[in-house]
Amino acid sequence: xxxxxxxxxxxxxxxxxxxxxxxxxxxxxxxxxxxxxxxxxxxxxxxxxxxxxxxxxxxxxxxxxxxxxxxxxxxxxxxxxxxxxxxxxxxxxxxxxxxxxxxxxxxxxxxxxxxxxxxxxxxxxxxxxxxxxxxxxxxxxxxxxxxxxxxxx
Numbered sequence: 554x555x556x557x558x559x560x561x562x563x564x565x566x567x568x569x570x571x572x573x574x575x576x577x578x579x580x581x582x583x584x585x586x587x588x589x590x591x592x593x594x595x596x597x598x599x600x601x602x603x604x605x606x607x608x609x610x611x612x613x614x615x616x617x618x619x620x621x622x623x624x625x626x627x628x629x630x631x632x633x634x635x636x637x638x639x640x641x642x643x644x645x646x647x648x649x650x651x652x653x654x655x656x657x658x659x660x661x662x663x664x665x666x667x668x669x670x671x672x673x674x675x676x677x678x679x680x681x682x683x684x685x686x687x688x689x690x691x692x693x694x695x696x697x698x699x700x701x702x703x704x705x706x
Contacts, residue, residue, distance in 0.1 A: 562684070573661045575654050579624055584609070584617050586654055589626060592641050593651045600629075600639035626650055 604614030621627045626647035632638035
């Protein structure tokens with residue numbers, strides 16, 4: 554079987570995003586932006602699952618949440634029935650910030666895509682669709698465990 558260089562996917566993903574600088578009233582790092590977006594789009598996740606998705610150790614994730622809470626972008630919620638369970642919710646300021654970030658990111662990506670001709674852009678869209686389809690075939694538990702081994706802080 555042929556070997557596949559999966560690192561090229563990670564490199565492409567990072568390189569296509571390189572240069573995106575959010576313009577909001579305060580400085581946000583990449584993990585902060587990713588967590589805000591995750592919370593907006595996956596509100597049902599348990600507290601620690603966000604950290605796993607972002608490939609962060611418990612202490613790094615807690616620090617990240619504390620940073621966003623100090624900026625009044627998220628709030629931590631405790632489960633009334635089980636104090637060990639926590640959730641994260643965007644504040645109104647957080648919702649507005651994510652909307653601004655998403656609009657800026659969309660505009661940035663539109664400019665990046667101009668680097669490709671029409672044929673290349675169509676090939677990229679097809680490749681992403683194929684990868685999305687294949688990703689759905691992978692067991693979710695294995696995906697997280699494998700990534701945890703490869704993406705530690």
